[in-house]
Amino acid sequence: MKFANLYLRLFINTDLQKDILFLKSIELFKELSILQLKKMLAIMYKKTYIKKEVIYKKGQEANLFCIVRSGKIELDDETNKQIIQKRELFGKQYVFNDSEVYTNTATAMEDSVLFLMHKSDFELLLEKDKMGFNIFKRILKMLYEIEKNER
Numbered sequence: 001m002k003f004a005n006l007y008l009r010l011f012i013n014t015d016l017q018k019d020i021l022f023l024k025s026i027e028l029f030k031e032l033s034i035l036q037l038k039k040m041l042a043i044m045y046k047k048t049y050i051k052k053e054v055i056y057k058k059g060q061e062a063n064l065f066c067i068v069r070s071g072k073i074e075l076d077d078e079t080n081k082q083i084i085q086k087r088e089l090f091g092k093q094y095v096f097n098d099s100e101v102y103t104n105t106a107t108a109m110e111d112s113v114l115f116l117m118h119k120s121d122f123e124l125l126l127e128k129d130k131m132g133f134n135i136f137k138r139i140l141k142m143l144y145e146i147e148k149n150e151r
Contacts, residue, residue, distance in 0.1 A: 016041065022069065023115075026087055028135060043121040049108035056091075058105045063119045066091045071112020077104040 020037045023029045029037065046069065049055060056064060058077065066073075066089065073084040084090045090106060126135065 019046075019115075022087075023067075026067065026089070028089065028139070032135075039125060040117075041115075043125055044115045044117045047114055047116055049112045049114065051108055051110050053108045055106040055108065055114070056102050058103060059101050062091070062100060062102045064091050065089070065117045065119065065122055066106070067115040067117075069113040069115055071114075072109040073112060073114075074107050074109050075104045076107070083109065 016038070019041055020034060023037050023040060024032070029040070032040070044067075049071070055066065055073065056062075068084055068086050068088050068090075070086055073090065075082045075084060075090060084106075091102075
């Protein structure tokens with residue numbers, strides 16, 4: 001058994017353990033350490049949305065980065081609709097650039113649990129921790145894979 005898994009089992013409560021393993025399963029966070037994932041979770045909050053509840057509306061100030069823990073979310077920009085499911089992220093384009101307003105509306109299609117992170121908290125964490133470099137490397141790798149697959 002890897003030391004990291006043993007550490008998780010022995011020293012971290014069950015809910016936190018599940019959340020850390022969940023984040024570790026997401027491509028963007030795969031290379032982060034347990035300590036870095038704990039820091040991420042410390043600035044996130046978990047919120048449940050009921051079916052048809054709006055998370056944010058088009059035109060509102062863009063300040064959330066969201067990860068679907070469970071459920072389905074619809075993103076609607078009035079011309080296209082996209083369904084986001086478990087382990088998928090949305091709102092990331094607003095965190096990684098200076099967009100000021102959402103260009104779509106996000107609505108829960110079924111009861112859903114999301115991890116939410118405010119843009120300012122995420123930026124502060126990236127500035128203070130080596131984690132920013134690791135996340136940046138993952139983003140570049142993901143962009144490279146997308147570009148390679150489009151060729």
